[in-house]
Amino acid sequence: MTAVHISNVNKNFGQVKALEDINLEVQSGENIAILGPSGSGKSTLLRTIAGLETVDTGEIRFGGELQNRIPPEARDVAIVFQSYALYPHLSSRENITLGLRHGKKLSRAEADARATDIATRMQVEHLLDRKPRQMSGGQRQRIALARALARRSSIVLLDEPLSGLDAQLHASLRVEIAGLLQSVGATGINVTHDQADAMAMASRIAVINKGRIEQLGTPEELYRQPQTLFVAGFVGTPPMNLFAVDPATRASHFGAHIGGGDEPVTLGVRPERFHAGEGDPRSPEVWRTGGTVVLIEPTGRERIVHLQLPSRESFALLMDSDSVPAIGEHLSVWCERSHVHVYSNTTEQRLGNARERGVSLHEHALVSSM
Numbered sequence: 584m585t586a587v588h589i590s591n592v593n594k595n596f597g598q599v600k601a602l603e604d605i606n607l608e609v610q611s612g613e614n615i616a617i618l619g620p621s622g623s624g625k626s627t628l629l630r631t632i633a634g635l636e637t638v639d640t641g642e643i644r645f646g647g648e649l650q651n652r653i654p655p656e657a658r659d660v661a662i663v664f665q666s667y668a669l670y671p672h673l674s675s676r677e678n679i680t681l682g683l684r685h686g687k688k689l690s691r692a693e694a695d696a697r698a699t700d701i702a703t704r705m706q707v708e709h710l711l712d713r714k715p716r717q718m719s720g721g722q723r724q725r726i727a728l729a730r731a732l733a734r735r736s737s738i739v740l741l742d743e744p745l746s747g748l749d750a751q752l753h754a755s756l757r758v759e760i761a762g763l764l765q766s767v768g769a770t771g772i773n774v775t776h777d778q779a780d781a782m783a784m785a786s787r788i789a790v791i792n793k794g795r796i797e798q799l800g801t802p803e804e805l806y807r808q809p810q811t812l813f814v815a816g817f818v819g820t821p822p823m824n825l826f827a828v829d830p831a832t833r834a835s836h837f838g839a840h841i842g843g844g845d846e847p848v849t850l851g852v853r854p855e856r857f858h859a860g861e862g863d864p865r866s867p868e869v870w871r872t873g874g875t876v877v878l879i880e881p882t883g884r885e886r887i888v889h890l891q892l893p894s895r896e897s898f899a900l901l902m903d904s905d906s907v908p909a910i911g912e913h914l915s916v917w918c919e920r921s922h923v924h925v926y927s928n929t930t931e932q933r934l935g936n937a938r939e940r941g942v943s944l945h946e947h948a949l950v951s952s953m
């Protein structure tokens with residue numbers, strides 16, 4: 584069953600198109616992430632779902648029912664903000680029960696029972712009598728989450744709930760939140776600029792940029808086949824290498840020669856798809872290039888090696904820690920033609936891989952400029 588259905592939603596703030604033709608369906612019990620950079624419209628989208636912001640055009644439905652005219656307090660949603668928004672003078676128990684008693688009109692006994700129940704589930708009973716200042720950031724965020732879940736809303740909206748927490752707590756809390764949402768059967772919509780959070784917490788991710796959803800898919804789909812140039816550059820750490828191809832010379836500094844079609848394109852190769860060495864010199868399916876090693880970043884398991892081309896453009900590849908070249912050394916690398924993504928510069932859409940698109944890749948540009 585569809586829990587949240589957003590269709591053709593637009594929202595402007597003066598000249599700013601905060602949301603442009605947003606379409607999104609979230610299934611009941613599903614946990615999705617809205618991932619995008621600062622200012623892309625994530626919070627605005629969440630706020631329109633919560634009813635804190637009206638839409639200019641389009642519809643928001645919960646379980647088929649139109650919500651556009653329903654005020655936030657009457658919508659079946661709970662929201663967890665980045666800043667915990669706990670009342671400082673109230674204990675955790677009072678923070679949790681306040682909305683239940685006044686908003687949901689539960690008796691004190693019922694509200695107390697719910698607070699105890701959710702606190703037990705979340706293993707924070709020992710914090711119920713504390714005030715916010717007597718708790719750590721992570722504890723406060725757990726209480727803010729307990730307050731949201733105690734409402735037993737079928738839809739839980741999370742607006743960057745993990746920012747400001749240290750890395751370890753951040754990683755453990757995101758797993759905990761995803762598990763909790765699942766155990767209570769809630770539909771979760773989680774806004775974040777952090778792709779690791781999105782990938783850890785959500786079964787599907789909507790990548791948003793400049794108010795538009797660029798791609799909606801599983802983490803694997805976004806990673807393997809980014810459908811737009813923006814998604815290609817945004818999803819993945821280290822990011823995909825992107826190389827513009829000069830339509831006049833039909834060659835990139837990077838050594839790609841485009842065969843067939845006049846469309847100006849950009850080529851993309853993930854750092855792990857490059858291998859050091861020459862590859863099979865006879866294979867037309869192999870693209871060889873290379874550059875000067877300018878920077879080596881250790882990541883623990885492997886290293887990110889940055890190579891500079893004669894054009895001064897640089898690109899990255901991943902190498903095992905036991906086969907690391909020296910700074911200043913020339914390194915030859917190769918990759919499979921099917922691992923080269925081709926994007927149209929006009930539409931910014933993915934056209935396919937270099938093999939499917941008949942893009943031939945030569946080294947002449949690189950050689951001639953050296």
Ligand SMILES: Nc1ncnc2c1ncn2[C@@H]1O[C@H](COP(=O)(O)OP(=O)(O)OP(=O)(O)O)[C@@H](O)[C@H]1O
Nearest residue numbers: 596599601619620621622623624625626627628776
């Ligand atoms: N109340 C407002 N009045 C005017 N412009 C606004 C308002 N709220 C948001 N905007 C603009 O709308 C766009 C989207 O903002 P939004 O807060 O949704 O982005 P975001 O992706 O949540 O960003 P961040 O990650 O920085 O919070 C931005 O250009 C922002 O400046």
